Each structure stands twice: as C-alpha cells, then as structure tokens.
Amino acid sequence: MHRVRELRLTDAAALLAFEADNREWFESHIEARNEAFYSLRGVTAHIHGYLQGLAGGTWHPFVIEDAGGAIVGRANLKDIDREGRTAQVGYRVAQAACGQGLATLGLKHLIREAQVRWGLEHLVAHVFADNVGSRKVLLGCGFVAGAAPSHAGEDRFVLRLQR
Numbered sequence: 822m823h824r825v826r827e828l829r830l831t832d833a834a835a836l837l838a839f840e841a842d843n844r845e846w847f848e849s850h851i852e853a854r855n856e857a858f859y860s861l862r863g864v865t866a867h868i869h870g871y872l873q874g875l876a877g878g879t880w881h882p883f884v885i886e887d888a889g890g891a892i893v894g895r896a897n898l899k900d901i902d903r904e905g906r907t908a909q910v911g912y913r914v915a916q917a918a919c920g921q922g923l924a925t926l927g928l929k930h931l932i933r934e935a936q937v938r939w940g941l942e943h944l945v946a947h948v949f950a951d952n953v954g955s956r957k958v959l960l961g962c963g964f965v966a967g968a969a970p971s972h973a974g975e976d977r978f979v980l981r982l983q984r
C-alpha cells in the first residue's frame with residue numbers, strides 16, 4: 822500500500838536517495854536541478870525552503886511512500902495564491918515505481934488539499950510537449966489543455982475546482 826504524506830525535515834536522507842537514484846530519469850522529463858542540491862546539505866536546505874513555504878501559505882509539499890516507508894514519489898502544490906485562488910502542481914515518481922498509478926494518487930491528493938485546505942478554484946500544470954505520461958496523468962484527473970503555450974516548449978493544463 823502506498824500513502825501520501827507531508828514532507829518532513831527528517832526526510833533529508835531518504836529524499837536525497839530518491840532524487841539521486843532517479844536524477845537521470847527526472848532530467849529527461851523536467852528541468853535539471855543544480856549540482857549543489859545533490860548533497861545532504863543541499864536537500865536539507867531544499868526541505869527547509871519548502872517547509873517555510875508551507876508556513877507562509879505558498880507551498881504544500883508531499884511525498885509518496887511505499888509500504889516499507891521508502892520515498893517513491895513527490896507531489897507539490899506550488900506558488901499558492903490564495904487571493905487569486907490558484908496554484909501550480911508538480912509531481913515526480915521513481916522510474917522503478919512508475920505504472921502503478923502513483924502520480925495519479927499524488928495529483929488527486931493535491932486536488933483535495935487545494936479544495937479543502939486552501940479553498941482554491943484553479944490548478945495549473947506546465948508540461949513539456951513530449952511528456953506523454955504526465956499529459957495522461959493530467960487528463961485522467963480532469964485537467965484540460967490551455968489554449969496557449971506558457972513557458973518555452975511547455976504546455977499549460979488547467980483544472981477548474983468545484984467549490
């Protein structure tokens with residue numbers, strides 16, 4: 822059984838293992854992180870930043886754990902804008918854990934949190950045009966492709982949330 826839970830400060834070593842083991846996999850689909858991230862110090866600073874974002878109401882970071890408690894995925898609400906009632910979503914799943922519905926599990930969790938905890942009306946995702954898997958995950962969760970591309974090479978998907 823997998824479960825989604827909030828990121829914790831004590832996750833540094835497990836998160837570093839997850840990110841380092843899957844670095845090439847992630848870099849083939851999403852923007853690369855800088856070199857300094859890939860150390861206990863770098864990941865600890867990263868977690869601190871995300872948890873500060875949570876305290877400030879702009880970020881809500883989660884990990885997906887397997888039955889043994891290992892981190893096999895991440896899902897984040899990013900750039901939460903409570904006035905505009907919108908946020909971005911991001912997710913990544915370990916290569917070895919793909920194809921089991923984990924990205925969908927993580928994204929559904931983000932959708933629920935966006936509605937229940939943050940009272941948002943829209944969620945937005947930016948996806949590279951060739952990221953077939955991620956596009957399927959978004960469409961499966963009800964997102965629709967936006968009219969215009971957002972960033973260079975990326976498409977914008979939007980989900981309107983029920984209030």
Ligand SMILES: CC(C)(COP(=O)(O)OP(=O)(O)OC[C@H]1O[C@@H](n2cnc3c(N)ncnc32)[C@H](O)[C@@H]1OP(=O)(O)O)[C@@H](O)C(=O)NCCC(=O)NCCS
Pocket residue numbers: 846847850851912913914915918919920921922923924925926946947948949952953954955957958961
């Ligand atoms: C994209 C990614 C998140 C998908 O994770 P996942 O846990 O395998 O996704 P799910 O199991 O929830 O799959 C949902 C659907 O997408 C399909 N799918 C997933 N990856 C696919 C792929 N590479 N090609 C085709 N279909 C794919 C699944 O078959 C499933 O389809 P179904 O609903 O018809 O059964 C994962 O491959 C990943 O982390 N990639 C690297 C990082 C990344 O791209 N993040 C997203 C940035 S926008």
